[in-house]
Amino acid sequence: MNNVQNKKRANKSRSPFFFTDSFKVLSLIIIISSILLIVTFTFDIVPPILNRGIQPATFPKALLVLIIFLTLIVYFLSLKIPWKKEKKLPKQFFITLYNFILFIIIAKTLDFFLAISVLSFLVSYFWGERRIIYLLLVSILFPIIVFIFFETILGLRFPPGIITNIYYN
Amino acid sequence: MENLYLMMAPLFSSKLLIVLFFGTLFGLILGVLPGLGPTTGGALILPFTMTLDPLSAIVLLTSIYCAGTYGGAITAVLINTPGTPAAAATCLDGYPLAQKGEAGRALGMATVSSTIGGIFSVVVLVFFAPLLAQLAYEFGQPEYFALAIFGLTMLASIGDGSPIKNLIAGAFGILISTIGKDFMTSIDRFTFGINELSEGIGFIPVVVGLFAISEMLTQSTLLDQVFKRITLKAVKLPSIDDYKKTWKTILRSSGIGSFIGVLPAEGGTVASLIGYSEAKRWSEKPEEFGKGSIEGIAGAEAANNAATGGAMVPTLALGIPGSATTAVILTGLIIHGVRPGPDLFREQPEFLYGIFGSMLIANIMFFVFGFFGAKIFARITLVPNKLLWPMIFAVSVCGIYSLNQSLIDVWIMLLFGVIGFFMRRYGFSVVPVIIGLILGELVEGTLRQSLVIFEGNWLMFLTRPIAITFFALSIIALIFPLFKKKTKI
Numbered sequence: 106m107n108n109v110q111n112k113k114r115a116n117k118s119r120s121p122f123f124f125t126d127s128f129k130v131l132s133l134i135i136i137i138s139s140i141l142l143i144v145t146f147t148f149d150i151v152p153p154i155l156n157r158g159i160q161p162a163t164f165p166k167a168l169l170v171l172i173i174f175l176t177l178i179v180y181f182l183s184l185k186i187p188w189k190k191e192k193k194l195p196k197q198f199f200i201t202l203y204n205f206i207l208f209i210i211i212a213k214t215l216d217f218f219l220a221i222s223v224l225s226f227l228v229s230y231f232w233g234e235r236r237i238i239y240l241l242l243v244s245i246l247f248p249i250i251v252f253i254f255f256e257t258i259l260g261l262r263f264p265p266g267i268i269t270n271i272y273y274n
Numbered sequence: 275m276e277n278l279y280l281m282m283a284p285l286f287s288s289k290l291l292i293v294l295f296f297g298t299l300f301g302l303i304l305g306v307l308p309g310l311g312p313t314t315g316g317a318l319i320l321p322f323t324m325t326l327d328p329l330s331a332i333v334l335l336t337s338i339y340c341a342g343t344y345g346g347a348i349t350a351v352l353i354n355t356p357g358t359p360a361a362a363a364t365c366l367d368g369y370p371l372a373q374k375g376e377a378g379r380a381l382g383m384a385t386v387s388s389t390i391g392g393i394f395s396v397v398v399l400v401f402f403a404p405l406l407a408q409l410a411y412e413f414g415q416p417e418y419f420a421l422a423i424f425g426l427t428m429l430a431s432i433g434d435g436s437p438i439k440n441l442i443a444g445a446f447g448i449l450i451s452t453i454g455k456d457f458m459t460s461i462d463r464f465t466f467g468i469n470e471l472s473e474g475i476g477f478i479p480v481v482v483g484l485f486a487i488s489e490m491l492t493q494s495t496l497l498d499q500v501f502k503r504i505t506l507k508a509v510k511l512p513s514i515d516d517y518k519k520t521w522k523t524i525l526r527s528s529g530i531g532s533f534i535g536v537l538p539a540e541g542g543t544v545a546s547l548i549g550y551s552e553a554k555r556w557s558e559k560p561e562e563f564g565k566g567s568i569e570g571i572a573g574a575e576a577a578n579n580a581a582t583g584g585a586m587v588p589t590l591a592l593g594i595p596g597s598a599t600t601a602v603i604l605t606g607l608i609i610h611g612v613r614p615g616p617d618l619f620r621e622q623p624e625f626l627y628g629i630f631g632s633m634l635i636a637n638i639m640f641f642v643f644g645f646f647g648a649k650i651f652a653r654i655t656l657v658p659n660k661l662l663w664p665m666i667f668a669v670s671v672c673g674i675y676s677l678n679q680s681l682i683d684v685w686i687m688l689l690f691g692v693i694g695f696f697m698r699r700y701g702f703s704v705v706p707v708i709i710g711l712i713l714g715e716l717v718e719g720t721l722r723q724s725l726v727i728f729e730g731n732w733l734m735f736l737t738r739p740i741a742i743t744f745f746a747l748s749i750i751a752l753i754f755p756l757f758k759k760k761t762k763i
Contacts, residue, residue, distance in 0.1 A: 130700050134442070141449075141464070149461045159725060161456040161463060164718045168449045175442045182438070191699060194495060201494040205688050208671075212681065221671060225664035232497055232660035243664050251668050259325055261676045 127183035134176045142169040200231045216266025221248045280627030293330045297337030298639040305345020306651045311358035312342030314485040316602035320478050321673035328610035329628050335603045337636035340582050343542050344640050347384040352652050360542030360578035363550035367570030374566055378510040383568050384575045385644040387524045391576035392637035394528035395583025400630050406591035407619040416735055419720035420744035422713050425538035425594040427748040429706040439702045447710020470682040477605040479674050479687040484704040486670050487691025490663045509648045520572040523553045531577035535584020541597025542578035549577025590614050598705040601712050
């Protein structure tokens with residue numbers, strides 16, 4: 106009796122299907138796959154004389170249909186056995202993600218080397234490092250070693266930027 | 275005899291010995307650090323291999339593979355966290371034995387059984403790879419297509435993840451391989467007007483993104499994790515009594531590991547789990563398993579290292595990766611212009627036997643390093659993640675940029691890092707994506723060429739006995755996971 110009541114309670118407390126991770130993740134896969142499937146219809150069609158076996162769009166189309174089909178199977182199976190609820194992502198994860206975006210912006214607009222230094226400093230800091238000597242080691246000394254290694258040993262030329270230009274001039 | 279001489283060639287080349295030394299050392303460090311491991315490490319080192327000749331590059335990658343697979347055992351025993359997924363089964367008995375104050379004995383057994391397993395698998399590699407390559411001479415396009423399909427369907431049963439999610443990830447990997455100009459008709463596919471995408475997406479940015487960057491994001495969610503470390507005094511060689519208890523287990527697990535390794539897409543993780551459970555099944559004292567059984571450590575460690583040589587068999591003979599790390603090694607072969615397959619055995623035996631010999635030496639080297647240096651390697655785990663991962667990021671970014679001096683590759687790496695993180699979070703393994711990406715061109719190319727040969731008649735595949743065999747094996751590979759007790763989703 107108690108078990109039945111517990112089950113009923115559990116069912117009541119279960120979130121609506123559109124709030125579940127499985128629904129959100131699998132819907133996203135299906136939506137992206139469907140968009141890409143539509144895109145395959147815009148691929149050029151090869152005249153029969155040049156067509157080697159199948160049209161260039163056929164293979165990706167088949168793959169996307171397969172992905173959608175398999176995703177639907179996973180979804181129906183998830184109704185039977187729900188996915189385990191994932192823990193909320195911590196603040197540090199989002200900070201790391203934002204740092205990636207900041208890295209892209211700085212590397213694109215200011216300097217590639219500066220972008221590495223800034224990301225290394227911020228990630229290390231927000232992951233809990235407070236000792237200034239270690240922060241400088243990670244954000245200045247180590248990137249300089251990497252820079253010199255790639256520059257001199259591998260002969261790599263880094264993209265132009267405010268710091269690399271000073272070095273190259 | 276000539277082949278034996280070719281195998282011993284690395285011993286007489288100071289350059290290869292140096293490469294082997296650093297590869298083994300680097301592999302051990304990578305194996306010890308949880309979250310890194312030989313696959314991620316191999317991916318990180320790939321851009322640097324461009325400065326080496328093909329043999330040195332592959333020797334570097336294979337030595338990282340052998341040593342990294344063993345290195346995972348050190349952290350498994352001392353901090354109950356497998357350095358590599360393949361060492362997960364080692365934790366079950368390694369850590370309890372270390373808790374009893376016998377960490378040196380546990381690591382000694384892990385070192386010896388890993389070395390025996392690794393050497394056993396190199397012998398398997400030397401004998402079976404040429405035989406498989408000989409068989410591959412009979413293969414035409416339809417057979418290669420069927421073989422690639424078999425390799426992909428094997429993805430369904432890798433690890434203990436969901437078979438269907440693995441297949442979705444594999445199909446996603448193949449889909450990525452279709453980006454760019456169609457290699458047969460030069461028609462743009464999924465380029466969205468971006469010129470840089472016309473050449474397609476390179477393997478290395480995807481591999482580094484999916485393994486290294488996604489791991490960095492994963493580590494950002496585990497910052498509050500505390501490891502309980504066990505201090506190691508010294509690694510002890512197993513006693514005569516331990517050898518008596520475990521020699522059968524080591525040999526059995528070496529055989530199991532080599533066999534599992536040969537199967538496309540399977541690898542050390544599956545091998546060690548099967549090696550461990552078989553050791554338990556055949557043991558006279560199964561009740562000791564999970565409480566510090568020396569046989570448990572031997573069973574898991576011999577099997578995961580035996581899978582290294584086994585996994586190289588299909589990689590070199592057929593161009594089908596036997597595991598995630600061999601997928602990285604295959605990428606290394608491709609970027610160095612070496613096409614694995616039967617022709618490689620005929621035209622470049624010195625190259626192949628050089629790899630075999632190097633793997634043999636790497637196994638002996640990691641034995642020496644592990645035996646005398648495990649205490650030092652264990653200290654590497656003391657490097658905090660808040661310092662380690664920003665440094666790995668700097669190396670990854672510069673390494674990827676150095677490939678084509680293109681920032682697009684760096685963006686692709688970051689994008690796949692985020693994709694990889696969310697894939698792993700929701701139970702999609704990233705390994706099938708890599709294998710799908712590598713096999714994608716082979717699958718599509720052989721399919722289309724087969725259809726040209728068959729004049730568009732699909733039923734002609736059924737006239738090829740080898741192709742039918744592979745299709746039948748593919749169906750078995752797809753059905754097999756359904757017989758597992760509970761289908762995971």
